[in-house]
Amino acid sequence: MSTEQQTATPMVEVRNVHKRFGNLEVLKGINLTVDRGKIISIIGPSGSGKSTLLRSVNNLEVIDDGVILLDGVQVNRPDMKGMAFERHINHIRQNMGMVFQHFNLFPHMSTIDNVTLAPRKLKGMDKKAARELGMEQLERVGLAEKADVFPNWLSGGQKQRVAIARALAMKPKVMLFDEATSALDPELVEEVNQVMRSLADEHMTMLIVTHEMSFARDVSDWALFMDGGVVVEESAPDKLFSNPDQERTRNFLQKHLENNK
Amino acid sequence: MEFDFSAVITYFPTLLKGVGVAALVALAVALMSVLGGLVVAVISIYTNKVVSAPLRFFIWLFMTTPLLLQLYFLYFGLGEWILIPAVVVGILGLGFHYMAYNADIFITTIKSVSGGQYEASRSLGFGHWRTILYIIVPQAFIRSIPQLGNNMILMVKDTSVLSAIGVAELVYASQYAISVSFRPFEFFIVIAAMYYVINIVMELGQAWLERQTSYRH
Numbered sequence: 001m002s003t004e005q006q007t008a009t010p011m012v013e014v015r016n017v018h019k020r021f022g023n024l025e026v027l028k029g030i031n032l033t034v035d036r037g038k039i040i041s042i043i044g045p046s047g048s049g050k051s052t053l054l055r056s057v058n059n060l061e062v063i064d065d066g067v068i069l070l071d072g073v074q075v076n077r078p079d080m081k082g083m084a085f086e087r088h089i090n091h092i093r094q095n096m097g098m099v100f101q102h103f104n105l106f107p108h109m110s111t112i113d114n115v116t117l118a119p120r121k122l123k124g125m126d127k128k129a130a131r132e133l134g135m136e137q138l139e140r141v142g143l144a145e146k147a148d149v150f151p152n153w154l155s156g157g158q159k160q161r162v163a164i165a166r167a168l169a170m171k172p173k174v175m176l177f178d179e180a181t182s183a184l185d186p187e188l189v190e191e192v193n194q195v196m197r198s199l200a201d202e203h204m205t206m207l208i209v210t211h212e213m214s215f216a217r218d219v220s221d222w223a224l225f226m227d228g229g230v231v232v233e234e235s236a237p238d239k240l241f242s243n244p245d246q247e248r249t250r251n252f253l254q255k256h257l258e259n260n261k
Numbered sequence: 262m263e264f265d266f267s268a269v270i271t272y273f274p275t276l277l278k279g280v281g282v283a284a285l286v287a288l289a290v291a292l293m294s295v296l297g298g299l300v301v302a303v304i305s306i307y308t309n310k311v312v313s314a315p316l317r318f319f320i321w322l323f324m325t326t327p328l329l330l331q332l333y334f335l336y337f338g339l340g341e342w343i344l345i346p347a348v349v350v351g352i353l354g355l356g357f358h359y360m361a362y363n364a365d366i367f368i369t370t371i372k373s374v375s376g377g378q379y380e381a382s383r384s385l386g387f388g389h390w391r392t393i394l395y396i397i398v399p400q401a402f403i404r405s406i407p408q409l410g411n412n413m414i415l416m417v418k419d420t421s422v423l424s425a426i427g428v429a430e431l432v433y434a435s436q437y438a439i440s441v442s443f444r445p446f447e448f449f450i451v452i453a454a455m456y457y458v459i460n461i462v463m464e465l466g467q468a469w470l471e472r473q474t475s476y477r478h
Contacts, residue, residue: 060380086388094386104381108399108477117395118385152476163381170385 009072011036011174011205012057017066019052026052027063028229034174037203041216041237044226045252050209053226054178057207058096059089070095071173094122097167097175101182103159105151105166111138112147115166122170137165141195157188161195174205182211213256217241225249268442269451272435276448279434280455283420286352286430290420291413293356298363299398305364306371307393316364323361329422331358336426351423359416366408370401403474410467414460421456431455 012034019027026049034040042050055061057068059075068075075092077085106114115137116130125133138144141161151159160180167175177196181189193215199206200219210216216223216237223237225244233246244250269276301320305313323331332354336347345353374397382392424433435448442448 058384060384090386090388093384096384098381098384100377100381100384102377104375104377106378106381106396106400108403108474118387121391121395122386150476166385 009036010034010069011038011071012207013067013069014053014057015067015069017053017056017063017068019049019056019061019063026229027056029066030226030229030231032224032231034205034207037205038221039200039204039206039208039219040222040224041208041210041220042224042226043210043213043216043252044224044232048226049229050226051178054176054207054209057176058093058098060098094118094170095173097164097170097172099160099163099167099175099177099180101179103151103156103163103183105154105159105163107151110148110150111143111154111162114151114162115169118166119169133169134165137169138162140168140198141165142191155188156184157191160184160192164192164195164199168199174207175199177206177208177210179209179211181215211256213241213253225252227252264447265444266447266451268438268444269447272438272442272448275434275438276431276451276455279429279431280459282348282428282434283417283430284459286348286355286420286423286428287413287417289352290355290359290416293352294359294363294412294416295409297356297360298365299367299402301360301364302367302371303393303398306368307389319357320361320364323358324365328354328358328419329425332422332426347423347427348429350426351420351428355416355419355423358419359412362412363405363409366405366412367401370404371397373404374400400478403478406467406470406474410463410470413467414463417459417463418456 010033012032014030014032017027017030018025026047030049030053032040032053042053044050052061056063057070057075059068063076066076070092073092075089077088080088105111106117109117112131112134115134116125119125119133120127120130135144135147138147141164143158143161143165146154146158146162151162154162164175164180180196181192184192189212193212196206196208196215197219208216208220220237222234223240224234225232225240225246225248227248233240233244233249235244240249241253244253301316305316305320332350335354336345336350339345378396378400379392382396383389387395420428420430421432423430424436427433431452435452439445439448
């Protein structure tokens with residue numbers, strides 16, 4: 001692929017995506033573009049559909065209509081069935097790092113094994129090379145000294161940093177963060193935010209669903225406000241957070257401010 | 262009445278041989294019932310009804326009928342057509358019996374592993390079955406250890422039932438010695454002590470395993 005094409009193709013593209021849970025339509029025609037090296041934040045109240053949207057990007061939620069592209073390759077493939085789709089999606093997911101609210105580290109494996117499992121088993125990396133790669137990733141999140149510790153001995157903030165390292169070890173094209181700091185005690189939020197900032201400095205492409213307004217404002221290139229399954233408003237973060245056009249956005253931010261007093 | 266353990270001492274090597282047979286049978290049954298139970302559980306949870314229904318019927322059958330009857334059925338019933346050595350029948354019978362109980366345990370613990378674990382593995386790019394193999398089953402196994410241990414202690418004691426079909430384990434070995442020495446009481450005391458020691462060792466092993474894995478789930 002030429003450099004010209006690389007800059008032209010967005011890393012993630014979401015086109016007119018619809019998702020229903022039974023009779024409830026939770027995504028009502030979402031469009032979203034994440035360019036290479038950019039950071040997009042999605043904010044909105046609980047039940048707005050923002051997590052569902054993020055989970056749809058790597059097909060943890062199967063969308064009912066629309067198209068999702070990763071680096072020009074279609075993620076959802078309604079034309080594919082069974083094992084063919086399984087192979088397709090497993091391959092796609094290796095290029096997307098996902099970080100969950102509840103960390104979901106594998107408790108039966110040491111920290112380093114959590115990080116190296118996928119490179120070893122999916123990329124066939126030998127043990128020594130995988131350990132080197134794993135230590136690199138743990139250093140990146142400041143936890144190299146915890147390599148041989150089991151997750152249950154770690155604090156919430158440390159767990160989430162290991163989860164980030166685990167996702168980074170697959171050298172993903174994009175990182176998806178699903179309320180990565182929502183389950184953390186307030187004093188542990190900053191260490192995770194710092195790791196995410198350092199990824200931003202390295203120009204990692206990121207799609208972030210968050211409740212951390214000031215963090216989203218600082219770090220993002222673009223911000224979306226979702227409510228009721230639609231994107232109500234999107235703009236540069238400075239404008240969205242300080243001077244939004246829409247009444248609903250203003251109300252949400254106002255409420256959020258009051259709750260955090 | 263007076264106790265006289267001299268006959269026990271005379272026949273002690275025979276008893277030890279019985280312990281050896283019981284231990285070998287128990288080891289084989291443990292392997293068969295734990296691995297088999299795990300396979301039955303995975304299949305009955307993750308495959309469709311056509312595959313899992315016969316397995317569920319199998320579990321139900323072995324859990325609702327007496328072990329002794331199952332052994333008689335396999336040894337004397339099937340023996341009408343095919344002659345299988347008693348020790349093999351014993352291992353198969355006990356193995357299937359405890360496989361059913363162990364499968365029941367694994368079904369519960371597999372379901373207790375959170376959906377987040379499955380999603381995290383899938384999001385890394387692992388497929389459905391590899392996720393089950395690397396992520397779900399190991400965690401379920403660790404959670405199963407206490408109950409599996411209990412079952413295996415019951416199973417070791419149940420090896421004595423195999424004397425009924427002529428497997429030369431501990432109880433069977435003592436029967437000949439008792440019949441020539443007329444000292445049943447002394448033999449029974451010593452045999453009971455032997456089972457007790459075996460179980461203490463197993464409980465220690467189980468406690469050790471639980472300590473090793475306590476923080477891994």
